[in-house]
Amino acid sequence: MIVTIAGKELKTLFASPLAWLVLTVLQFVLGYVFLKRLDDFLQIQPQLIQLASPPGVTEMVAAPMFALAAIVLLFAVPLLAMRVIAEERRNQTMVLLLSAPVSIAEIVVGKFLGLLVFLLIIIALISLMPLSLAATTQLDYGLLASMLLGLILLATNFAAVSLYVSSLTAQPMAAALGAFAALLAMILMGETAGDSLRARAWDIPAALVQVFSPLKNFEPLGKGVVDTAVIACFLLLTVMFLILTVRRLDAQRVRG
Amino acid sequence: MPQPPSATTLSARSLTRRFGAHTAVSSIDLELKRGEVLGFLGPNGAGKTTTMQMLTGNLAPTEGSVAICGIDLLEQPTAAKSKLGYLPETPPLYRELNVDEYLMLAAKLHRVPHAVRKAAVAKAKERCGLTEVGRKLIAHLSKGYQQRVGIAQAIVHEPDVVIMDEPTVGLDPHQIRGIRALIRELGSSHSVILSTHILPEVEAVCDRVHIMHHGRFVYGDTITALKQIHSGRIMLLGLKRPPPLGELQSVGGLAAVERLDDHHFRVQFETRDDAVDAVIAQCVARDWGLYQLAPAQSSLEDVFVNLTRREEEQVPAG
Numbered sequence: 050m051i052v053t054i055a056g057k058e059l060k061t062l063f064a065s066p067l068a069w070l071v072l073t074v075l076q077f078v079l080g081y082v083f084l085k086r087l088d089d090f091l092q093i094q095p096q097l098i099q100l101a102s103p104p105g106v107t108e109m110v111a112a113p114m115f116a117l118a119a120i121v122l123l124f125a126v127p128l129l130a131m132r133v134i135a136e137e138r139r140n141q142t143m144v145l146l147l148s149a150p151v152s153i154a155e156i157v158v159g160k161f162l163g164l165l166v167f168l169l170i171i172i173a174l175i176s177l178m179p180l181s182l183a184a185t186t187q188l189d190y191g192l193l194a195s196m197l198l199g200l201i202l203l204a205t206n207f208a209a210v211s212l213y214v215s216s217l218t219a220q221p222m223a224a225a226l227g228a229f230a231a232l233l234a235m236i237l238m239g240e241t242a243g244d245s246l247r248a249r250a251w252d253i254p255a256a257l258v259q260v261f262s263p264l265k266n267f268e269p270l271g272k273g274v275v276d277t278a279v280i281a282c283f284l285l286l287t288v289m290f291l292i293l294t295v296r297r298l299d300a301q302r303v304r305g
Numbered sequence: 306m307p308q309p310p311s312a313t314t315l316s317a318r319s320l321t322r323r324f325g326a327h328t329a330v331s332s333i334d335l336e337l338k339r340g341e342v343l344g345f346l347g348p349n350g351a352g353k354t355t356t357m358q359m360l361t362g363n364l365a366p367t368e369g370s371v372a373i374c375g376i377d378l379l380e381q382p383t384a385a386k387s388k389l390g391y392l393p394e395t396p397p398l399y400r401e402l403n404v405d406e407y408l409m410l411a412a413k414l415h416r417v418p419h420a421v422r423k424a425a426v427a428k429a430k431e432r433c434g435l436t437e438v439g440r441k442l443i444a445h446l447s448k449g450y451q452q453r454v455g456i457a458q459a460i461v462h463e464p465d466v467v468i469m470d471e472p473t474v475g476l477d478p479h480q481i482r483g484i485r486a487l488i489r490e491l492g493s494s495h496s497v498i499l500s501t502h503i504l505p506e507v508e509a510v511c512d513r514v515h516i517m518h519h520g521r522f523v524y525g526d527t528i529t530a531l532k533q534i535h536s537g538r539i540m541l542l543g544l545k546r547p548p549p550l551g552e553l554q555s556v557g558g559l560a561a562v563e564r565l566d567d568h569h570f571r572v573q574f575e576t577r578d579d580a581v582d583a584v585i586a587q588c589v590a591r592d593w594g595l596y597q598l599a600p601a602q603s604s605l606e607d608v609f610v611n612l613t614r615r616e617e618e619q620v621p622a623g
Binding site for chain 2: 050053054057060061064065140141142143144145146147148149150151152302303
């Protein structure tokens with residue numbers, strides 16, 4: 050049943066121009082950045098060779114591209130998520146799912162997975178760019194895998210938060226902007242509060258803030274450091290917002 | 306699963322729904338048997354849609370319970386919902402899918418087994434006259450066809466209870482006849498609840514009717530009984546030389562008289578059999594120039610106003 054709903058989400062997503070537009074713009078922006086970075090790298094390569102342990106092409110080209118991809122997802126995910134619940138409610142199509150013999154948890158997880166699969170397609174297309182260099186040079190596959198994992202976890206976080214905001218309103222635009230604002234607030238909080246709390250050795254508040262700072266958690270993975278605590282933070286945030294979404298939709302049935 | 310034809314498919318007990326201080330539906334009891342078509346009549350805001358939302362599990366009741374084929378909708382929602390088909394006021398259509406894709410999705414969601422899914426979709430399309438538009442996008446269909454897709458979605462899994470909120474809205478007269486025939490056909494094997502404003506529709510397809518007003522059932526009876534109430538008893542009387550209203554009201558056999566213009570009156574006869582004869586005889590005897598006596602336009606309003614007025618005169622029930 051979850052697979053049916055996820056499949057339906059993907060199908061309707063690809064039937065709308067929005068999905069194709071997002072894919073196009075992302076490919077264009079990241080493709081440009083990739084080529085620019087590659088060009089710069091080739092120009093400074095002779096100087097890099099003189100260093101004791103020169104940074105490789107993965108570090109110089111792929112890493113900044115993945116960092117940019119994280120920022121681009123911050124804009125793209127709320128736009129994609131707004132249609133998943135808010136638009137269904139505006140078009141009153143949610144009734145089909147709510148009247149079917151399907152639990153609300155199944156609906157939410159199905160919608161989440163549908164959205165996630167689309168994001169994985171985006172991430173796969175992004176990874177193909179650095180991978181295209183594999184034919185001519187030696188890539189750091191460990192670092193690449195770590196960055197890839199980071200981007201996937203980041204996408205799940207963004208998707209879960211955006212899905213929850215999408216369930217709060219029947220206005221798709223409000224859902225998109227609200228999700229963007231929520232993600233931005235979380236990122237800013239992670240950037241500012243996290244470090245100062247840790248500096249004062251307030252461990253528990255710092256840990257709490259860390260759970261809510263997906264972009265901060267992406268940083269070590271982007272450098273090739275796979276930390277289980279960071280992965281736990283990602284999963285915790287995702288599960289939390291999915292549960293909130295289920296509760297929210299259930300409350301709508303009760304409150305009308 | 307062959308079940309006895311008299312089996313109760315849907316029962317609701319003291320169903321109540323409040324939105325804040327406003328009571329939209331107040332302690333409704335409902336029982337539906339297999340092979341029965343029940344009509345909800347009532348003006349806008351009477352609580353028809355709210356009731357249907359509660360019966361289909363889209364809205365939680367404040368009080369009361371609903372059971373579909375004996376399965377409690379609130380305790381086992383998934384099991385109960387698998388026996389339900391629901392067409393809401395706005396058909397829940399994904400405009401970016403084509404008819405086949407959409408009905409396949411509806412069948413999957415309602416757990417129609419994979420082996421029979423194609424056949425179920427084909428049957429639903431055939432019943433709703435959609436065979437030729439299977440590959441068209443729902444967004445490109447006319448309102449009438451979209452409505453039919455909505456009906457097809459509600460019956461694709463052969464549910465025991467089909468609930469339809471104004472199923473014939475937006476259809477042309479020919480399509481309306483087709484849909485009514487379909488509802489009658491569904492009613493022979495399933496139970497159907499439909500809501501409508503249109504009285505002839507109830508007469509054409511329903512076995513039983515409930516009239517709703519202010520969130521309560523103010524009337525519930527078989528359709529034959531309803532027909533008797535509004536036909537024959539209320540008539541239009543035309544007199545060339547009408548007497549004063551008071552004199553007309555005193556005529557034996559008339560229960561109520563209402564002046565429409567100088568020569569026309571809306572009259573309600575007493576229930577006794579010879580009431581009409583008595584009135585005609587008096588009109589002739591007193592030389593009032595009787596030239597017209599015709600059944601009044603039997604609009605829903607007439608019946609409705611009549612019933613609610615009667616309800617208020619009596620001791621309020623419930």
